[in-house]
Structures are given as structure tokens and as C-alpha cells.
Amino acid sequence: MSAWRFCPLCGAGLQVRAVADLPRLVCGADCGFVHWDNPAPVLAALVEYHGRVVLARNQGWAAGAFGLITGFLERDEDPAAGVAREVKEELGLDATAVTLIGVYPFARQHEVIVAYHVRAEGEIRLNEELAEFRLIAPEKLKAWDFGTGLAVSDWLARRVP
Structure with missing residues (x-):
């Protein structure tokens, strides 16, 4: 998992959640940001x-x-x-x-x-x-x-x- 801690769009903390059945970092304030962390x-x-x-x-x-x-x-x-x-x-x-x-x-x-x-x-x-x-x-x-x-x-x- 990435070392990102904060949302680059709104600054809220990131949380690990399942997105399309994969663990991803997403904005804790639900601004819509998903850090896909693709290769x-x-x-x-x-x-x-x-x-x-x-x-x-x-x-x-x-x-x-x-x-x-x-x-x-x-x-x-x-x-x-x-x-x-x-x-x-x-x-x-x-x-x-x-x-x-x-x-x-x-x-x-x-x-x-x-x-x-x-x-x-x-x-x-x-x-x-x-x-x-x-x-x-x-x-x-x-x-x-x-x-x-x-x-x-x-x-x-x-x-x-």
C-alpha cells in the first residue's frame, strides 16, 4: 500500500476501503478521490x-x-x-x-x-x-x-x- 496519508484534492485523511473488491486508499471525507496505485x-x-x-x-x-x-x-x-x-x-x-x-x-x-x-x-x-x-x-x-x-x-x- 502507498505511503500517501492525505487526500490531494481536499486534504482529508485517507482510509483503506475496498473498491472493486481491491483495497485502495480513498478520501475519508468522501470527496471522491481514490488512489488506485497502479503499476x-x-x-x-x-x-x-x-x-x-x-x-x-x-x-x-x-x-x-x-x-x-x-x-x-x-x-x-x-x-x-x-x-x-x-x-x-x-x-x-x-x-x-x-x-x-x-x-x-x-x-x-x-x-x-x-x-x-x-x-x-x-x-x-x-x-x-x-x-x-x-x-x-x-x-x-x-x-x-x-x-x-x-x-x-x-x-x-x-x-x-
């Missing part, structure tokens, strides 16, 4: 660049921790266009093909991951969010058992060399 949609890109997969390390991550390119879906944005935008923003690369890998729950971060295989070209130029990148041959890529690693596992299982 955020996150886009993930398994970027294939010159036959290799790009893994990147976020500035805030520990040394040696690498992952896929990710970012939040913007309002009114098509997810496939959004993942191409994220690849352009974070790596400076242009998407030439975008294919859905799958959709994965990521309860630990309160997110839903929409993962794509993105073929890209251009010159890699990291933005300020990323510290470094690695290019991994697909046959040496190893999936991890949470978050975007589930998409890596599915992509590797379906991949035709």
Missing part, C-alpha cells in the same frame, strides 16, 4: 547493434551492474515509438526495427515492463543517465531471473542465429 508502464529495449547486444550501466548502479535500456512510457505515446525514443535519448542510436518480446510484471519496483527487441544503427553516444556500456555477443548473453532479465530469456529462447 507504472516501463519500456525496455534489448538493443541489437552490429550483431551484438548493448548492455548499459546507469550512473546510480554499482560497478559491474549492467542491464537493458529502459524508460517510462509517456502520456499518449505508442509503446513501440516510445522504446525507439528511449534508445535515441540514452544511446544516440536510431531504431531500424522494433519487435515486441513480451510484457512482464516487476512487482518489486511496482512496474509492468513492456520489452522490445530493437535493431539500431548509428554511433553510440551515452546520455547523462548512463555511465558505460558493453557490447555482448548474443551467444554469450546470460539472462537474469527478474525484471528485464525475463525478456532477455524469452528473446534468447526464440532467437534464430
Whole structure:
């Protein structure tokens, strides 16, 4: 449950009540506010660049921790266009093909991951969010058992060399 305590509309205290048979925070003064607390949609890109997969390390991550390119879906944005935008923003690369890998729950971060295989070209130029990148041959890529690693596992299982 969220850490919200007060209604953002009227300032009354929030209470846990069943809404559509689910526990939700609702305004105690009954102004109509319901904090739905739904997971955020996150886009993930398994970027294939010159036959290799790009893994990147976020500035805030520990040394040696690498992952896929990710970012939040913007309002009114098509997810496939959004993942191409994220690849352009974070790596400076242009998407030439975008294919859905799958959709994965990521309860630990309160997110839903929409993962794509993105073929890209251009010159890699990291933005300020990323510290470094690695290019991994697909046959040496190893999936991890949470978050975007589930998409890596599915992509590797379906991949035709």
C-alpha cells in the first residue's frame, strides 16, 4: 500500500476501503478521490547493434551492474515509438526495427515492463543517465531471473542465429 496519508484534492485523511473488491486508499471525507496505485508502464529495449547486444550501466548502479535500456512510457505515446525514443535519448542510436518480446510484471519496483527487441544503427553516444556500456555477443548473453532479465530469456529462447 502507498505511503500517501492525505487526500490531494481536499486534504482529508485517507482510509483503506475496498473498491472493486481491491483495497485502495480513498478520501475519508468522501470527496471522491481514490488512489488506485497502479503499476507504472516501463519500456525496455534489448538493443541489437552490429550483431551484438548493448548492455548499459546507469550512473546510480554499482560497478559491474549492467542491464537493458529502459524508460517510462509517456502520456499518449505508442509503446513501440516510445522504446525507439528511449534508445535515441540514452544511446544516440536510431531504431531500424522494433519487435515486441513480451510484457512482464516487476512487482518489486511496482512496474509492468513492456520489452522490445530493437535493431539500431548509428554511433553510440551515452546520455547523462548512463555511465558505460558493453557490447555482448548474443551467444554469450546470460539472462537474469527478474525484471528485464525475463525478456532477455524469452528473446534468447526464440532467437534464430
